[in-house]
Amino acid sequence: MAAKKTIKIKQIGSPIRRDEKQRKILIGLGLNKMHKVVERQDTPELRGAIAKLPHMVAIVD
Template sequence: MAPTAKKTIKLKQIGSPIRRPEHQKKILIGLGLGKMNRVVERQDTAEVRGAVAKLPHMVAIID
């Protein structure tokens, strides 16, 4: 069997975690973010999409 290519999305942190609830900071760390303007590439899964949906004011999908 040939390996199937997984779809990925690029996430960019656009908001600061300063003065945000602790659970929002933990979601950012779980996504691999934590510093402003950092960009990471993650697999396009329901779990990642759900985490991004919880932080629309701090994370943007750029690709």
Template sequence: MAKNSTIKIKQTGSPIRRPKDQRKILVGLGLDKMHKVVERQDTPEVRGAIAKIPHLVTVVED
């Protein structure tokens, strides 16, 4: 992992009828609409957040 590596995350699932903690993870990642793509630093914290909601997000490869 490079020092300034980033990761692109795309929201693929809806937070409707999901537990509140899963919705908070989406907001924490900066995702609020379907098919929105955000770029975040590739850190263990971000990877852990993605691991908690794999049914709602995907990692976009360039």
């Protein structure tokens, strides 16, 4: 069985003074502190959440 592809996501922006919807997306990604890095499965839903926050998250290698 092939291993599931994963990506690492890093929070680069603060949720202070952001819309509540953007804060909830960050929490859903598992990010809550600046410069925190999490590893998640690469799915279309995850890519969509990342696309909504290009100013707050970055994909790292």
